[in-house]
Amino acid sequence: MKIIEQIVARELDAVIVYESPDVIAFADHEPINVGHLLIAPTRPYQTFIELPDYINEEIQRVAKDLYERIENLYSPDGITFMQNNGAFNDLGHYHLHIFPRFEEDGFSWVSTNLGVQSIETLKKSLVGI
Structure with a gap:
C-alpha cells in the first residue's frame, strides 16, 4: 500500500488539514x-x-482555500504549486504540493x-501540440 493510501486508511500518522470522501490534504513529512x-x-x-474532473475541481477548491490559509498564517513572499507525473511522481499517487516561499529559502x-x-x-x- 502506498503512502497516501496508508494515510487515508490511518495506518500512517499525518497532520491532516482537510478531508472529504474524495480528497485529503496533509503536511509533507519532508x-x-x-x-x-x-x-x-x-x-x-x-x-x-x-x-476525474469532479476530483480535480475539489483539489483546486482546496488548494485555493489552503493558499489563503498559508498566506494568512506565514505571510510568505510567494506560494508555489508543484505536481509531478510519471517517473517524477515518487509516491505513485497523484498529489499537488503547495508550500510557502520566502526570498531566502534556497528553493530554486x-x-x-x-x-x-x-x-x-x-x-x-x-x-x-
Missing part, C-alpha cells in the same frame, strides 16, 4: 518550508490525466542547458 502541504485524491489515481528552479529560446524555435518545438 517539507520544503514550514506549511508545506500535499493535496491528493483519497483513491489511488497516479497521474493528472487519470483524475533549475533549467537545462537549453537557454532562452527564440519564438521561432518555440513554435517549431510545439508543432503538433
